[in-house]
Amino acid sequence: MRRLFPYLLVAPAVLYLLAITLYPGIFAIWQSFHFVKFGPWQWTGWDNYQQLFADREFWAALWNTLVMGSIALTLQCALALLLAYHAYRDPFVRGWRIIFLVPMLFMPSAVAFLWKLAFNDGRIVSDLLMRVGLIDANIAFQSSIPLARMTLILADVWQWTPFLFIIFVAALQSQDEEIEEAARLDGASWAAIFWNISLPLMRPVIAVAVILRGIDITTMFANVFIMTKGTPGGSTETISYFIYRIGFKTFNFGYASAASVLMLILTIIVAQVLVKRAFRSGRV
Amino acid sequence: MASQRRKRGQNRVVRYLILGSWALFCLVPVIWFLSIGLRPRTEIITPQPIYVPTLSLDAWNMIWSDWPMGSYLRNSVLAIVGSVAIDLVLAIPAAYSLSRYTYRGREDIGFYILSTRMMAPAIVAIPIFFLFRNMGLLDTIWALMxxxxxxxxxxxxxxIRSYMMDIPQELEDAARTDGASDLRILWEIIIPAVLPGIITAAVIAMIFAINEFLFTLLIASTKNAYTMSVALANFTGGSDGVIYNAIALVAFLAFVPIFVVVVAIQKHLSRGLTMGAVKG
Structure with missing residues (x-):
């Protein structure tokens, strides 16, 4: 009984999570071998997978997710580091933190509408750029591939840079001030101290934060759903939106499940390799 | 010495220039969006954007009269409170087990729990949809919960696990020599000691639940289960399409309580956001 006790404590949570991950996983695998629309399931073997590997829209969705995700993540990381570097020993750091937090605390669906109005429906961004004299005519952000992607990236950077900022500031603040002082007495500049001492020390924290953000970026859905619906020409369709569209717009559930299964395999690999390592060393 | 001081002064100018610009970039869209929520619908989509609108409470009246805003609000609150309650009931014993005992498989169990955070909602969306359909739970707040x-x-x-690991073992040992059972130790010593962690976890869970979009979109189809986050996306009507002032106003309605709560737990935020990996 005593040896079982810790297992009993953790069992309810594990069972709950198994019900919500293992069961859907098995269900998706089983469904992915069937043709499922409205009628009964028809066994089709590997057909869905063969079709998927030949589906240009699927590869495009993967590619879009990768391109938009990596640009957004790089920008957020660089900006958050820059801001954290300037803020963490500032006397007003608490004030900065509260201000920078604001975008993060709006519902993502509302933020998506905010940028949709600013870029497209309300033409605010075009108007402002025209007033400054940068452009001569309205820009149709939604009909250019790079610009449509840019609007999604900007919305994500605006809302989620604070996530990384807050974590980086906390990590920097928790570092020993005496090391910095000693280095400064030796004549090292702020920038040199940050680059050579503070940054290497916070590497595990950066890893954890970037992984968490990276996961959320690659699962981006609400912004695509509200701002672009994948247009123009599927160039902003993320993998999450692809699965949603195939499943719930064309009702081709078996096919969508095949895509889910491939994503699941990818997730497990990423989780095993990256996440395990980051969270093991991440106990700062 | 003088040149060094000048350099430091320049540094400060650069610093405030950078931080100040980002603060503006954060706040200007928010203030503009607030102005959208407080203007009549005719002044939103215009040939020339209007920057100084006439103040109007049209949107406020509209969200209460044209939509069942009360239901959306109730659904959001009930689903969120219920889900956080379920989480705490399951997570506190689990965290206690993972942090205060050593046993075979502990690391793997902990990692399995962590890894479910990495799963994209879209991956399980279809099976979950079928599951809830078969259980007759579609379009109910139970499914959302x-x-x-x-x-x-x-x-x-x-x-919670991260906070529990910080409690010194002596505290527990002293109670155990007094003959307290493990469950009593959890209830009377551990839980009070990690209360800030429990509150932080609850707040973070609350934010994620308010923000949730994909599952809610699939599960909810009427006012029975629409939450604010998804109801927003249905604020359309007539030939003018999206009703932006109503959306903006609802966004602020949800923002204010979140902002207040988050400012209150500010100190714990970084630790919460990294699932305990960063002790800020």
Missing amino acids: LIYAAINLSVVTWI
Whole structure:
């Protein structure tokens, strides 16, 4: 009984999570071998997978997710580091933190509408750029591939840079001030101290934060759903939106499940390799 | 010395220039969006954007009269509170087990719980949809409660676990020599000691639940289960399309309580957001 006790404590949570991950996983695998629309399931073997590997829209969705995700993540990381570097020993750091937090605390669906109005429906961004004299005519952000992607990236950077900022500031603040002082007495500049001492020390924290953000970026859905619906020409369709569209717009559930299964395999690999390592060393 | 001082002064100018610009970039869109919420619909989509609108409470009246805003609000609150309650009931014993005992498989169990955080909602969306359909739970707040709890369980468990690991072993040992049982120790010593962690976890779970979009979109189809986050996307009407002032106003309605709560737990925020990996 005593040896079982810790297992009993953790069992309810594990069972709950198994019900919500293992069961859907098995269900998706089983469904992915069937043709499922409205009628009964028809066994089709590997057909869905063969079709998927030949589906240009699927590869495009993967590619879009990768391109938009990596640009957004790089920008957020660089900006958050820059801001954290300037803020963490500032006397007003608490004030900065509260201000920078604001975008993060709006519902993502509302933020998506905010940028949709600013870029497209309300033409605010075009108007402002025209007033400054940068452009001569309205820009149709939604009909250019790079610009449509840019609007999604900007919305994500605006809302989620604070996530990384807050974590980086906390990590920097928790570092020993005496090391910095000693280095400064030796004549090292702020920038040199940050680059050579503070940054290497916070590497595990950066890893954890970037992984968490990276996961959320690659699962981006609400912004695509509200701002672009994948247009123009599927160039902003993320993998999450692809699965949603195939499943719930064309009702081709078996096919969508095949895509889910491939994503699941990818997730497990990423989780095993990256996440395990980051969270093991991440106990700062 | 003088040149060094000048350099430091320049540094400060650069610093405030950078931080100030980002602050503007954060706040200007928010203030402009607030102005959208407080203007009549005719002044939103215009040939020339209007920057100084006439103040109007049209949107406020509209959200209460044209939509069942009360239901959306109630659904959001019930689903969120219920899901956080489920999470705490499951996560506190789990975190206690993972942080205060050593046993075979502990690391793997902990990692399994963590790894569910990495799962994209879209991957399980279709099976979950079928599951809830078969259980007759589509378009109910029960389904939302269950799914929000599942999404947040890993986060809540890991945050609480991180706080529990900080409690010195002596505290527990002293109680044990007095003959207290493990469950009594959990209830009377551990839980009070990690209360800030539990509150932090609850707040973070609350934010994620409010923000949740994909599952809610699939589960909810009427006012029975629409939450604010998804109801927004249905604020359209007539030939003018999206009703932006109503959306903006609802966004602020949800923002204010979140902002207040988050400012209150500010000190714990970084630790919560990293699931306990960063002790800020």
